[in-house]
Amino acid sequence: MFWVVAIVFFLLSFGGTTVDQIHIGDSANVHKNSPYAIAQIALTWEVFFMFVTTAFAANVIVRDEDTGFGPIIRSTRITKFDYLIGRFLGAYVAAALVFLVVPLAIMLGAAMPWLDPDTVGRFSLSPYLYAYLVLALPGLFLTSAAFFALATVTRSMMATYLGLVAFFVLWFIASIWADKPELEKIVAVLEPFGSGAYGLATKYWTASERNAAVPWLDGFMLANGCCDRRRRGPGRPGLLAVQLRGAAGAAVAPPQARRGRPA
Numbered sequence: 513m514f515w516v517v518a519i520v521f522f523l524l525s526f527g528g529t530t531v532d533q534i535h536i537g538d539s540a541n542v543h544k545n546s547p548y549a550i551a552q553i554a555l556t557w558e559v560f561f562m563f564v565t566t567a568f569a570a571n572v573i574v575r576d577e578d579t580g581f582g583p584i585i586r587s588t589r590i591t592k593f594d595y596l597i598g599r600f601l602g603a604y605v606a607a608a609l610v611f612l613v614v615p616l617a618i619m620l621g622a623a624m625p626w627l628d629p630d631t632v633g634r635f636s637l638s639p640y641l642y643a644y645l646v647l648a649l650p651g652l653f654l655t656s657a658a659f660f661a662l663a664t665v666t667r668s669m670m671a672t673y674l675g676l677v678a679f680f681v682l683w684f685i686a687s688i689w690a691d692k693p694e695l696e697k698i699v700a701v702l703e704p705f706g707s708g709a710y711g712l713a714t715k716y717w718t719a720s721e722r723n724a725a726v727p728w729l730d731g732f733m734l735a736n737g738c739c740d741r742r743r744r745g746p747g748r749p750g751l752l753a754v755q756l757r758g759a760a761g762a763a764v765a766p767p768q769a770r771r772g773r774p775a
Contacts, residue, residue: 514610517564521557522613528553529621541719544631545622547639548714548722550615554643555707557614559683562655563676564610569603569656570663570672577667596664604656611648615640633723642726651705 528536529544537552576585576599585595619640622632658679663672683704690699696715699708713727 513567514606518610518613521561521610522617525553525557525614525617526621529618530624530627542722543633544627545618545635545639546633546723547636547642547726548717550618550639550643551647551710551726553618554614554648555705555710557611558648558651558705559707561607561611561652562659562680565603565607565652565656566659566672566676568607569600569660570669572599572603573660573663574667574669574672600656600660603660604653607652607656608649611652612644614648615644639726646729647706647710654704 525536528534537549537556539546539549539552542548575581586592619635621627622635659672659676662675663669666672666675687703696708696712700712701709703709710727714722717725
């Protein structure tokens, strides 16, 4: 399953970069390898990738119960916490490794010789790191943790996938209902995948800015991760996704400018 999913998302991302008829996200009037286009692809696949993270995270728990391996492990000196955290981290790392093919596919696709040179900007590694570390990994952590917890409680793949489908439907309906100017700030804070915060941060950027800059983790970009820099710390302690987004942002996007920084 690991390699099948990796190949599928690689081909989808590669096609979105190299085929003009394939459009992923709202990336018109910008370079195919611009920070904005890379972020749009990462944010779009992040939503659908929760089906993959659920398969990885839930399968390790349900499989142990079905095979009888789980009770054997729990009868040893390994604590329940150590067992669960080990299973979860293994599933999360596997999902993160698979998602790594998305920026790699965009990077490779932008180098294809048949592309119009005017549609491709100069190469820079930081937009790929930003999209992967700052935008994608916290969302993958959130969905992995949520559905791993659901699988741990229900011990059922069916129940876990029903919960996943219910969450996806509710998210989709809420996204349509909340697509209003007066709600954009609320969406930027509460939308779980970061697309609302990113969209608001880059809403008034020109094409040249979208081609060259990434938003600094400030205001709604941090508020979306439940961490506002003005508080000098996590707004809600205990959410590790906050630390992932903040630490990754500090690593790949030093505060060279308030609005954004050159990629």
